[in-house]
Amino acid sequence: IPVDSFDLVIFGGTGDLARRKILPGLFRRFCAGQMPPEAQIVGAARSEMDDSGYREFVAEAIHEFAGPLSEDAAQVEGFLERVCYVAIDAKGEAGWEELKSKVREDLVHAFYFSVAPSLFGDIAERLHLHGLAGDESRIVVEKPFGKDLDSARELNATLAKHFDEHQIYRIDHYLGKETVQNLMAVRFGNVLFEPLWNAQYVDHIQITVAETVGVGGRGSYYDASGAMRDMVQNHLMQLLCLIAMEPPAKFEPDAVRDEKLKVIRALEPVEPYHIVRGQYDKSKDAPGYRQDVENPRSFTESFLALKLHISNWRWAGTPFYLRTGKKLKARTSEIVVVFKDAPHSIFGADAGRHRNVLAIRLQPNEGMTLDVTIKEPGPGGMRLVDVPLDMTFADALGPEAEQATEAYERLIMDVIRGNQTLFMRGDEVEAAWAWTDPIIAGWTARSDVPKPYDQGGSGPEDSLMLMHRDGRRWRELK
Ligand code: BG6
Secondary structure (H helix, E strand, O other), X not given: OOOOOEEEEEEOOOOHHHHHHXXXXXXXXXXXXXXXXXXXEEEEEOOOOOHHHHHHHHHHHHHHHOHHHHHOHHHHHHHHOOEEEEEOOOOOOOOHHHHHHHOOOOOEEEEXXXXXXXXXXXXXXXXXXXXXXXXXXXXXXXXXXXXXHHHHHHHHHHHHHHOOHHHEEEOOHHHHOHHHHHHHHHHHHOOOOHHHOOOOOEEEEEEEEEOOOOOOOOHHXXXXXXXXXXXXXXXXXXXXXXXXOOOOOOOOHHHHHHHHHHHHHOEOOOOHHHEEEEEEOOOOOOOOHHHHOXXXXXXXXXXXXXXXXXXXXXXOOOXXXXXXXXXXXXXXXXXXXXXXXXXXXXXXXXXXXXXXXXEEEEEOOOEEEEEEEEEXXXXXXXXEEEEEEEEEXXXXXXXXXXXXXXXXXXXXXXXXXXXXXXXXXXXXXXXXXXXXXXXXXXXXXXXXXXXXXXOOEOOOHHHHHHHHOOOOOOOOOO
């Protein structure tokens, strides 16, 4: 379904995010017929360049990052006709009047701040000064949204000077992932799971976001952030919220975000011995974390595992184990709900221990498996075995599922539609930092040193111990 016609201005239009995600994403939506004929994309950045120079940049981005669709020359040409460029100075006056002449008054306006947060205030102010932004204009901002509670509050206050909360779209690209939204469909679209979705029936929940990549060329950003600020405070926190929240009355922005906020506010402070920090070591043929970030004395974590508790009626006593890390053995994002033992085994001790386990794979091979206990086939008496009911969405739903919209495409279209459901509200972000800050402060106070771990493994040994101590274990990374 095409969205309303729009002008989308990308500040930082020549940056890495624009090149890798925003522009290829918009191109794919264009190919899908979702972009109305008058829609226009304006790249805005410091470099001096004309429209045709920018179109070349966009064409390259598409060829590199938009997949097979980029081979369709007519589509690429058609998309480039929608693209133009303005050289602009975020901190000065150059370029703003030209930008104004390109932005058409009667359309939806979205301004994507794909720039360092230190420029948010300058850009917001100039948009107003030059009469570019109205009450219905939308702005899009990216993570990192602050580095702690104080800086997040400051950013929120800066944006609030010029924009109302209903105009601010804070992106957490995990919320745009198909399967992440599916969490809500699974929980609230079925009667099967929700009655069991509580401390009475759930033994524990695991959330894993494992990556095989290292920190790449982002060493200086990453070394100042670590896994806590880069992944846990935002992406894993959002997954936790969707898994743990109460059913919202409606699938509407504030109904959903109110419930997520309650989860974050109900998080208990984490005991230091419920946290494992790791840093990938150098291997025979690959540099280690410290070489990658060019900081031989870095104590930043590239791996983090935590055991959390949510203090509310539904989850009292049920642990949530979260882990994320770089240079691990598989790229796997998965949520695993491990149900409790049956209250009484009529089959006796020999039958062993069997549990229902619901594993929701977010990426890759999106799908779900539910381990169900059945009788082992054969004449050997009543022996039990767990078998997975296995559903890979691409198998079940066909090519549609395989061509699923990428996170950024969906989120940008939601901005144009004016739907904030999949964006973080200011108070959510602040609540997440309020929970994160004391943990990081504790590391600093104790001069905590992350444990080295082997590349291509499952993280530090201590992370396994975090589970073993409780008689549990992580689901194998694969
Ligand atoms: C980003 C982090 O937000 O998410 C990166 O900054 C991380 O460090 C990335 O690699 C993971 O995203 P995805 O979509 O590849 O799981």
